[in-house]
Amino acid sequence: MSDDKPKVEFVDNPNPLKDKVKIKHGADPKEMIAKADEAVKKLGGEFEKLFTDNIRQLTSAIAEVKLGGERQKAGVSVLRRVLHDLRGQAGTFGYPLVSQVGDSACKFIDLSDDLGNTEIDVLVMHIDALKAVNQSKITGDGGPIGQELMSGLRKVIQKYNARGA
Numbered sequence: 001m002s003d004d005k006p007k008v009e010f011v012d013n014p015n016p017l018k019d020k021v022k023i024k025h026g027a028d029p030k031e032m033i034a035k036a037d038e039a040v041k042k043l044g045g046e047f048e049k050l051f052t053d054n055i056r057q058l059t060s061a062i063a064e065v066k067l068g069g070e071r072q073k074a075g076v077s078v079l080r081r082v083l084h085d086l087r088g089q090a091g092t093f094g095y096p097l098v099s100q101v102g103d104s105a106c107k108f109i110d111l112s113d114d115l116g117n118t119e120i121d122v123l124v125m126h127i128d129a130l131k132a133v134n135q136s137k138i139t140g141d142g143g144p145i146g147q148e149l150m151s152g153l154r155k156v157i158q159k160y161n162a163r164g165a
Contacts, residue, residue, distance in 0.1 A: 047093040058127045097142040
């Protein structure tokens, strides 16, 4: 019975990878992080322009969504892409409220099988929230106004979810 077991053989690696990799001594990681932080700060002002452009794209896309059919599918695709990009970029440039609104809208799109009038209205509320943040130049988490805004969007989604229960 012991003859049925396969024989095991251990082979030493004759060419270890560590002998082939050259260790390079370069810039200090702290210095590199400081440079990256400085670059992000410089680009921060450009985010406001990007945010305004994104609002225009979202407004155009939601108009397409309202048309239905193939145009709705194309509009939803644009909405999803712009919201996804916006939520990531906003967090990087110090606009966590924008990230939260974008994240909420993305999740709503992802969980919606079909977009009827009610679903479109929920998305319009998210876009209107982003417009309000942009027009009022709200930065950071928005403080009490930001909390109220997010609370309102959460209530809308809870009400939407409850109607299907």
